[in-house]
Amino acid sequence: MVVRTITGDAAVAYAAMLARAEVVPGFPITPQTVIIEQITEFINDGIMDADFIPAESEHSVMSVAVGASAGGVRTFTATSSQGLALMYEMLFAAAPSRLPVVMAVANRSLGAASGIWTEHNDSQPVRESGWLQVYVEDNQEALDMTIQAFRIAEDHRVMLPIMVCLDGFILSHVVEGVDIPEQSLVDSFLPKFVPVNVLDPKDPFMINPVTPPEFATEMRYQQDRAVEGSKLVIAEVDEQYAAVTGRRYGGLFEEYRMEDAEIALVGAGTWTGIAREAVDQLRAEGKKAGLIKLRFMRPFPGEELKRATAGLKGLGVFDRSAAFNGYGPVFTETRNALYGSSVPITDHVAGIGGRDITVDVVREMYDIVERNASGEKVRECTWHGLRGEQR
């Protein structure tokens, strides 16, 4: 075990190397770029045995990735924001072709108001592309989940691509102490990739031919079942990873001080680090506050969240992007999952375009959740820190 002080991007690159990714197409985009820079350094220094393919766009990056994965090798790439948007079409090729590509997404605001800072409006809109999605809280989790991602994606019960989402700059460019596991340990955890669908002249068959209505429904349904079925694999992999590294993340989500909680927030990303602090403060003040760190958006832990929140007096949902239906995407998913539950639920949008989320902002969220729980009329969706009047 070696602890290095590295950025989140470097942690992801170490993970890709330790996972023995064999083909890595890449195209630069801030704040992901450091990942592919670091990987090319590993390759050129001779410590990583992989083909780096410098494609001429992100669309081609994902095209190379699906080609390589269909060719039967472990494939990794990374992107952000506009780059993910340019890949959009190919995301929908990777998932139904059941190609277990692993991709890091350094979350960054997409489109106008143009910026390079973190927001989840790049990865949230593609949660219906058929990819699995995990959001991480710190650099250690970025490394650990990138390694786990291969194991989850390549499991023959899953065979789906997966995005490891880490907040841009907050993780991608900030250094933390990260335990980098030994190669032998990763090798024992992560077996060699055994492809199911592979383009090989020795056993010719077709991947993703045009599929008429007579068959498309069944194919899509299998995809849907595979996403749902990945829940079991995610839990298993979390346990197995804990067995070799001692680090356990709780699978689909992690509960923090939820044992006797009355009010709680649920949300994904680095925000949870701030929220833990807010929970601790509230607990010190005698309030029964708890936190659910949402890790996976796909598979979305609907039933599991419904159970975990069943005894609450109030639940708030944190969203780092808008869905433009009056709420954020995490709220939309969560309220859907909690349909029939009596827990009052509110949405809390913050951190847009990379704006800092302070402990005070999170405490403001808990305050609204508490007031809502006590029957006071509050906004169903609050944009925190908004200048001007919220209408």
Add this chain to the structure above:
Amino acid sequence: MNRMSSMKDVPREDMLIHGHGACPGCGYAATAKNIAKMLGPNTVVYVPASCLVVFGALYPISSWKIPYFFTAFENTGAVTAGIKAALRRRGVDATVVGMAGDGGTFDIGLQALSGAAERNEDVIYVCLDNEAYMNTGIQRSSATPFGAWTTTTPVGQVVKGNRYFKKDIARIVADHNVPYVATLSVAHFTDFVRKVQKAKETKGFRFLHCLTPCIPGWRIEPSKGVSINRLAVDTGMWTLYEVVNGVPKVTYKPKTIVPVTEYLKLQGRFKHMSEEDILTLQGWLCEKWRAHYGEEPGSPPCPVPVHEEVLAHDGDPLYGI
């Protein structure tokens, strides 16, 4: 495996077999089928959005006897590069071929094509050029010839047909300094066979640009595809050449430049063309002829027979095929 140098050397076993859904007389299918059989069973084929993606395989039926993959329209250069990288890493020594249409090559796929060519990816890129987006219903591409009717260059009261000239894609690819670029026509079959053979035995990025008549899109008789291909070469609408490691060579030069009207009159897509437009096209063709065959400007006059002694056939045995 023996080198193929003429029709009799072509393997009998098809890799794109009967039962596919192409139109009778389809030049696209004939070209794809012949290239596939010449590349043989140790081949992986990627097909982007095109007629071939529709007529070649429709789940659960496939006419392909080799591994087949499809994802999207614009990424033939990139997907084939990924497949090749994977096969290389797995120790599988197989040919990877992408078969794209003109839209998927000249237009939407140009960027990925350029990327793959620039990186000298070890793949064969076949452009099956039927001079429009035929699969979506005959819309104009940058491969569509001047004057041609398509559904997006309709014959209107004011504007009649395509107002742009065909892009010289093979030259653009050749300017990437790739090992092998060639233009092919099924009407010149020995030349066709030798070019596929050269592509097969060359390492690095190889580009085969094939003229493939489209029966409904060109509004031609199903039996006329090969004749029209031959006329395309005789009129200068198509030039047969190859570029080996940057050195261009014409592989077949017609004895005379045939007036373009001979080519146009067999095709409904040109039947509306005005005399002025035909002259414009003829002038463009003569310039192209002189450029491709290395003639002096203004010589020969347009369109007149060309003197044999100035031909750039360079002693090539294919001359006069």
